[in-house]
Amino acid sequence: MKRWLLLVTVLLLASLVLAACPQPTPQVVKETVVVTKEVEKVVTKEVEKVVTKEVEKVVTKVVEVEKKPELQVIKLTAWTIGPDEPSFYRRDNLIEAAKRLNKDLEALGSNVRVELEATFDTGDWGDYKQKFILAAQAGNAPDIILSGHEDVAPWGDAGYIIPLTDYIQQYWEETYQDIIPALWKSVEYKGERWAVPQDTEARPMYFSKKLLRDWGWSEDQINALPQQVRAGEFTLYDMLELAKKAQDEGVVEEGYGYWTRPKKGGDFYHIYFAFGGEMQDPETGKLVVVKDALRKWLQFHYDTVFTYKTTPEGFIGTDWKIWHETVSKADKVLFWNGGTWHWAEWTQKYLDGNEDYLWENVGFMLIPAGEPGLSPTTLSHPLVYMVSSNSKNPDLAFRIITLATTADLNSRHAVNSGHLAILQSQFNHPAYKANKFLQEAAYMVEYTNFQPNSPDYGEYDRILWTALSAVMAGDMSVDDAVAFVEDEMQNSLGDKVIFK
Amino acid sequence: MTQQTVTAQVTPHMDVSWRARLRRFTTPAFFTGPAFVLVFLFFFLPVILTILISLTDMSVATISDIKFVGLKNYIRIWRSRTTWKILRNTFIYVGFTLTFFNVGLALVLALITTHIPDRWGTAFRTFWLLPRITPSVIYAIMWTWFTADAPYGIVNQFLQIFGVEPRNWMSAQPWLVVIAANGFVGASFGMIIFTSAIRSIPVDFLRAALVDGASTWQRIRYVILPMIRWPILFVVSYQTLSLLASFEYILLLTDGGPGFYTTEVWSLHAYHRALSNYFGNVQFGYGAALAAILVVIGVIASVIYLRVFRFNEMVAEPKIEVI
Numbered sequence: 001m002k003r004w005l006l007l008v009t010v011l012l013l014a015s016l017v018l019a020a021c022p023q024p025t026p027q028v029v030k031e032t033v034v035v036t037k038e039v040e041k042v043v044t045k046e047v048e049k050v051v052t053k054e055v056e057k058v059v060t061k062v063v064e065v066e067k068k069p070e071l072q073v074i075k076l077t078a079w080t081i082g083p084d085e086p087s088f089y090r091r092d093n094l095i096e097a098a099k100r101l102n103k104d105l106e107a108l109g110s111n112v113r114v115e116l117e118a119t120f121d122t123g124d125w126g127d128y129k130q131k132f133i134l135a136a137q138a139g140n141a142p143d144i145i146l147s148g149h150e151d152v153a154p155w156g157d158a159g160y161i162i163p164l165t166d167y168i169q170q171y172w173e174e175t176y177q178d179i180i181p182a183l184w185k186s187v188e189y190k191g192e193r194w195a196v197p198q199d200t201e202a203r204p205m206y207f208s209k210k211l212l213r214d215w216g217w218s219e220d221q222i223n224a225l226p227q228q229v230r231a232g233e234f235t236l237y238d239m240l241e242l243a244k245k246a247q248d249e250g251v252v253e254e255g256y257g258y259w260t261r262p263k264k265g266g267d268f269y270h271i272y273f274a275f276g277g278e279m280q281d282p283e284t285g286k287l288v289v290v291k292d293a294l295r296k297w298l299q300f301h302y303d304t305v306f307t308y309k310t311t312p313e314g315f316i317g318t319d320w321k322i323w324h325e326t327v328s329k330a331d332k333v334l335f336w337n338g339g340t341w342h343w344a345e346w347t348q349k350y351l352d353g354n355e356d357y358l359w360e361n362v363g364f365m366l367i368p369a370g371e372p373g374l375s376p377t378t379l380s381h382p383l384v385y386m387v388s389s390n391s392k393n394p395d396l397a398f399r400i401i402t403l404a405t406t407a408d409l410n411s412r413h414a415v416n417s418g419h420l421a422i423l424q425s426q427f428n429h430p431a432y433k434a435n436k437f438l439q440e441a442a443y444m445v446e447y448t449n450f451q452p453n454s455p456d457y458g459e460y461d462r463i464l465w466t467a468l469s470a471v472m473a474g475d476m477s478v479d480d481a482v483a484f485v486e487d488e489m490q491n492s493l494g495d496k497v498i499f500k
Numbered sequence: 501m502t503q504q505t506v507t508a509q510v511t512p513h514m515d516v517s518w519r520a521r522l523r524r525f526t527t528p529a530f531f532t533g534p535a536f537v538l539v540f541l542f543f544f545l546p547v548i549l550t551i552l553i554s555l556t557d558m559s560v561a562t563i564s565d566i567k568f569v570g571l572k573n574y575i576r577i578w579r580s581r582t583t584w585k586i587l588r589n590t591f592i593y594v595g596f597t598l599t600f601f602n603v604g605l606a607l608v609l610a611l612i613t614t615h616i617p618d619r620w621g622t623a624f625r626t627f628w629l630l631p632r633i634t635p636s637v638i639y640a641i642m643w644t645w646f647t648a649d650a651p652y653g654i655v656n657q658f659l660q661i662f663g664v665e666p667r668n669w670m671s672a673q674p675w676l677v678v679i680a681a682n683g684f685v686g687a688s689f690g691m692i693i694f695t696s697a698i699r700s701i702p703v704d705f706l707r708a709a710l711v712d713g714a715s716t717w718q719r720i721r722y723v724i725l726p727m728i729r730w731p732i733l734f735v736v737s738y739q740t741l742s743l744l745a746s747f748e749y750i751l752l753l754t755d756g757g758p759g760f761y762t763t764e765v766w767s768l769h770a771y772h773r774a775l776s777n778y779f780g781n782v783q784f785g786y787g788a789a790l791a792a793i794l795v796v797i798g799v800i801a802s803v804i805y806l807r808v809f810r811f812n813e814m815v816a817e818p819k820i821e822v823i
Contacts, residue, residue, distance in 0.1 A: 126776050133560055133782065154781035157561040264778060314671025317758045319644060322652060451779075455561035458781035465778075466582070466760065473671075473759025484581055491579050 257310030344418035601683025606690025640752030
C-alpha cells in the first residue's frame with residue numbers, strides 16, 4: 001500500500017514538474033510593460049549676467065629680417081683610382097677640398113654649395129680608362145677625372161677634357177706657382193695645360209739587404225750600392241752578373257735573381273731609357289724609337305730570362321698578389337723593380353705596418369745605367385686631375401682641384417701612399433719632412449723620365465709591349481722582335497714615328 | 501544579256517581574291533613583324549654600323565674629326581704580322597674547345613648521367629651547372645689560383661705527389677688552361693641538350709637492342725648516337741658560332757698572353773683594339789674592321805653548316821606519320 005502511495009506521489013510530482021515546462025504549442029500571454037523615458041524640454045528664459053573683462057593692450061613690434069635666398073646645392077662627381085689601396089687620399093683630398101670650398105662660399109655669402117660624389121677605384125687601369133671613355137661618349141663623364149698624364153693627348157684631342165691653361169693662370173699666385181716646374185711638362189699638349197698634377201713617383205730598383213747580408217756583404221758594402229748606381233759604376237749587366245752569381249752560390253734559387261714587374265706597365269721603359277732610349281722628339285712631338293736602345297732593351301730582357309736565368313720563364317702574367325707577397329719579405333728575390341708607392345703598399349698590406357722590417361731588409365736605388373758611360377734613370381708617371389667637357393660646372397670643379405692642391409693634403413697623400421711631392425712647399429711640410437722614405441727617395445726625381453703625351457702612344461706602347469713579352473716568353477728572338485717593332489710601327493703609325 | 505551576267509559574277513570574285521591575298525600577307529606580317537624589327541635593330545643594323553665604322557679612322561683621338569679611310573683598316577689587318585697568328589689561335593680555340601668539351605665531354609656526361617640511377621644523374625648534372633651560374637670573374641680567379649706557381653697552386657700540390665716539377669701552369673700551358681676553363685663551362689649546354697635527346701628516344705628501341713644482345717657500347721653506337729644526330733649537329737653549329745665570338749674567360753685568365761699573342765683570339769683582339777687600351781686611345785675603326793671580318797667568318801661557318809649538315813632536312817616536315 002505504502003509503495004503504491006509513494007509511486008502515486010512521485011508521479012504527481014513528476015506531472016507538476018512537466019507541467020511547469022514551456023508548452024510546445026504557442027500560447028497567448030498578456031503582459032503589462034512600464035517604460036520610463038527621460039524627455040528633455042528646452043525652456044527659453046532671459047537671465048541677467050554681469051561680465052568682468054580685463055582688457056590687454058597688445059603691442060606688435062615689427063622687426064625687419066632679411067630673407068635668406070634658398071641654398072643652391074650643385075652636385076659634382078669625381079672618379080679616382082689607386083689602384084694601390086693606400087692612395088685613397090686621391091679621392092679623400094677632393095672631398096676635403098669640397099668642404100673647404102663650401103666654407104669659402106659661405107664666408108663670401110654665396111648661396112651656392114657643392115656636394116661632391118667621389119669614387120676610388122682599386123681595379124685595373126684599362127677598365128677604368130675604358131669606363132671613362134664610354135661615359136664621355138655617352139655624355140655622362142664625371143666632372144673631375146684622375147688618370148695618367150699620358151691620357152691628356154688622346155682625351156684632349158677627343159674633346160673629353162677641357163684645357164685648363166686659363167684656370168691655372170687665374171690661381172697661379174695662390175696655388176700653382178708652387179708646383180715643381182718640371183711636372184708641368186707632363187700635362188702640356190698642343191700649347192695648352194690640360195690637367196693639374198696630383199702626385200708623382202719614382203720607380204726604383206729594390207734589392208734585398210737581407211740576402212746580401214746572408215751572402216757575406218758588409219753593411220758598408222750594402223749601403224754603398226745605391227751610390228755606385230748613381231755614379232754609373234754599377235750597370236744593369238753588373239746587376240744580372242751579381243744575381244747570377246748569387247744563384248750559382250745558392251744564395252737565391254734559380255729565377256729569383258731579378259724580377260721585373262709581372263704585368264704590362266710603364267716600368268719596363270726605364271730600362272729602355274737606361275740604354276739611351278728616347279720616346280718623343282721635342283721639336284716635332286713625334287714618337288721616337290732609338291733602334292740601338294730598342295735592341296739592347298729587348299736583349300737585356302732576353303738575357304735575364306734565358307742567358308742568366310735570373311727571371312723565370314713564363315714570369316709575365318704572375319699574379320700581383322703573389323709578386324707582392326714574395327718580394328716584400330725580401331727573403332727570396334735579390335733585385336726587383338717597382339714603384340715608390342709599393343713601399344707603402346708592402347708596409348700596410350703585407351707586413352702588418354712593420355716599416356722597420358723594410359728598412360732592415362730592403363734597399364732601393366736608381367735603375368742602373370745600361371752600359372758604362374750612360375746615366376742611371378727612373379720613370380715618373382704623374383697622375384693628374386682633369387676636368388671633363390661634360391661638366392656643367394667646370395669653374396667649381398677646377399676650384400675643388402685647386403683646393404685639393406695644397407701642401408697639407410698632398411703631403412698626407414704622399415706620406416700614406418709612398419708618392420713624391422708635387423709642390424715645392426711640401427718639402428718643408430712637417431709630415432713630409434718626417435717621412436724617411438720620401439726624403440731618401442727624393443733625389444731620384446732628378447733622373448726621371450716621362451712617357452710621351454701623344455695620341456698615338458697607346459698604339460706605340462702596344463707594339464713595344466707585344467715585342468717585349470714575346471721575347472721574354474721565348475716566342476721571338478731579339479732580331480725578330482726588332483723587325484716586328486719596325487714593321488708594326490710602319491704599318492700602324494707610318495710617319496708618326498721616327499726611327500733613330 | 502549574257503555579257504552582263506558574266507560581268508556581275510566576276511567582280512565580286514576578284515574582290516574576294518584581293519582581300520584574301522591581302523589577308524594572306526597581313527597576318528604573317530602581324531606575327532613576324534616584331535621579330536623582324538628586333539632582328540633588324542639588334543642584328544642587322546649593328547653589322548651595317550660596324551662595317552661603316554670600319555671604313556673610318558675613328559679612335560678616341562679622332563672622334564671629333566672622323567675621316568673616311570676606305571679599306572685602309574683592312575689593309576692594315578692584312579699586312580700585320582699578328583693577323584695570321586691570331587687567326588690560327590682562333591681556330592685552335594674553337595676547334596679544341598668544341599671537340600673535346602662542348603660536344604665531346606658534353607656527350608660523355610649526357611651518356612653517363614642517363615645510364616646511372618636518375619637521382620644521381622640529376623644531381624651530377626646540377627653540380628656540373630655550377631660554373632655556369634658562377635660569375636665569370638670569380639670562376640677565372642679560381643682558375644688563376646688553381647694553376648698558380650708553388651706554393652700557391654693546388655694543381656702543383658697535387659702533381660708534386662707524382663714528382664712533377666711545380667710551375668705556373670697558366671704560363672706554362674696557357675692553351676690547356678684556357679680550353680679547359682672554357683670547356684668545363686661550355687660542356688653543360690650540350691650535356692642538357694643531349695640528355696633530353698637521349699631521354700626522348702623511345703624506350704622500345706633500347707629494349708629491342710637489349711633483347712638482341714647488344715652491349716652498352718653497341719647500344720650507344722648503333723641506337724643512341726644515330727637517334728641524337730640532329731641535336732649533336734645543332735650543338736656543333738651553335739657552339740661554333742658562340743665560341744667564335746666569346747673571349748671573356750681568355751680575357752680574365754691570360755688576356756691573350758703570355759708572350760706573343762699566345763692565346764689572343766680574333767674576338768679578343770677586336771675587343772682590345774676597339775675598346776681597351778692601356779694608354780687611353782682605343783681604335784674604334786680598326787676594331788670594327790676586325791669585328792666585320794669575324795662576322796664574315798661566322799656567316800661562312802653558318803652557310804657551311806647549313807649545307808653540309810643539311811639543316812633544311814632537319815626542319816622539314818616528317819615524311820611518315822608518327823602516331
